[in-house]
Each structure stands twice: as structure tokens, then as C-alpha cells.
Amino acid sequence: MAGEGQMQCTDEERELRRQRLLEHLEAKRRVVSFAIGMCVLLAVFVAFLVLQHEDVQRSYIYPYDYREDIVEYSRRYQVDPYLVAAVIKAESKFKSNAKSSYGAVGLMQLMPETAVWIAGQLDDTQFSVSSLQEPWCNIRYGTWYLGSLQEEFRGNEVLMLAAYNAGRGNVLEWMERYGWDYDFQDVDAIPFRETEEYVRSVLKNKTKYYQLYGGRHE
Numbered sequence: 001m002a003g004e005g006q007m008q009c010t011d012e013e014r015e016l017r018r019q020r021l022l023e024h025l026e027a028k029r030r031v032v033s034f035a036i037g038m039c040v041l042l043a044v045f046v047a048f049l050v051l052q053h054e055d056v057q058r059s060y061i062y063p064y065d066y067r068e069d070i071v072e073y074s075r076r077y078q079v080d081p082y083l084v085a086a087v088i089k090a091e092s093k094f095k096s097n098a099k100s101s102y103g104a105v106g107l108m109q110l111m112p113e114t115a116v117w118i119a120g121q122l123d124d125t126q127f128s129v130s131s132l133q134e135p136w137c138n139i140r141y142g143t144w145y146l147g148s149l150q151e152e153f154r155g156n157e158v159l160m161l162a163a164y165n166a167g168r169g170n171v172l173e174w175m176e177r178y179g180w181d182y183d184f185q186d187v188d189a190i191p192f193r194e195t196e197e198y199v200r201s202v203l204k205n206k207t208k209y210y211q212l213y214g215g216r217h218e
Helices: 011-052 054-061 067-077 081-092 111-120 131-132 135-152 157-166 170-180 193-213
Strands: none
Touching: 011 135, 054 067, 054 135, 054 193, 067 135, 067 193, 081 193, 111 131, 111 135, 135 157, 157 170, 157 193
16 A cells, blocks of 8 residues: 555654744744844934935925015014024924914914904004915014014013913013023923923024024025
């Protein structure tokens, strides 16, 4: 008989073969995982290098859109144009149609009631809330407001940015409650977490705009 001359596999031999196959598959899986991991690390490293390139940062991370309007109104209201750009970056990422859940509108995220008050200060009889969707109007009003806060808080950017985010009333209250003066610089001491993070973000943005654009306002 054909089967009589053949050696039958024992259970131990079958188990050994199964274990060897599993070990082979596990080794193969580890090699593939290592290769994928190296590719991911390489991709991350390349992306990091690309993102460090100033042209990439200018185009995709720290844009300077609406530059003419920013420069014009910054000069008119005596505000650092890079601070204005930094605020726009933090507020809307330069999206002119941005609208927050609180109702803030446009590039510099102005509340309609604040904009109506600003219109009165500027004697702008042509203003309407819908005008805030226009980049030039939003930048004009937002920059004027920054300028008014700059004057009120004697050029202290931490206080004026905190007021832009949380309201001048809150900042004046904090100054009285915590004994802050116009030399205050301790961002960590700001009691609203959102406002603390906002101030830190805008100041970081401003530094990056100076690094990327230097004195090139035109």
C-alpha cells in the first residue's frame, strides 16, 4: 500500500511546524512595522524641514494677507502692523468670513455692538454691521480699537491684548484686584485661561512676523 511506506507526522512535529510558521510570520510583521515606522519618521523629519523654510511659513503658517490695509490703518492709528497681523492670525487665521459662536465677525473678530460703538467714535455714518465682512473695514475698526486700548493701557501689550480678548472692564478690574500696574508682564497671572493663552499666542505670532517679514511692510 502506498501509505504504508510513508512516515506519519506526529502531533509534536505538527506543533513544531506551526510554531516555526508563527515565528516566521511574527518576524516578517516586525520587519514591515519597522520599515513603516522608519518611513513615518522620515516623512515627519522632511515635513519638519519643509515647515522650517521661511517661504513655506510665510505662505501657509504666517501669511500677511491684506498687507496694504494693515499698513495703512496701523500708520493711521499708530499701532505696530505686525501686532495687527498677529491678532488677525490668532483671531481668524486671515479668513475674512470667520464668525465665532459668540457672534464675533471677520478678520479681527469684532462683536457687532463693539463695532457700532467704534463707528460712533469715528463718526462713520456709512457703517453697517454687514460692513464687518469687508476686510478693509474690519481691519480699520479692529486696528482703531487696538490703538484705543494701547493708549488706555499706556502701550502695555499684555494688558491691551488681554482687554481685546476679555474686555477692558475685566482687565481694569484685575488691575485693581491684583495690584497690577502698567508695567505688568506676567501672562501666567491672567485669571482667564482663554485670555492667557490668547495673549501668549498673539505675542508669539508677533515675534514670528518680525522674524519672517522684518521691516518689509510694503
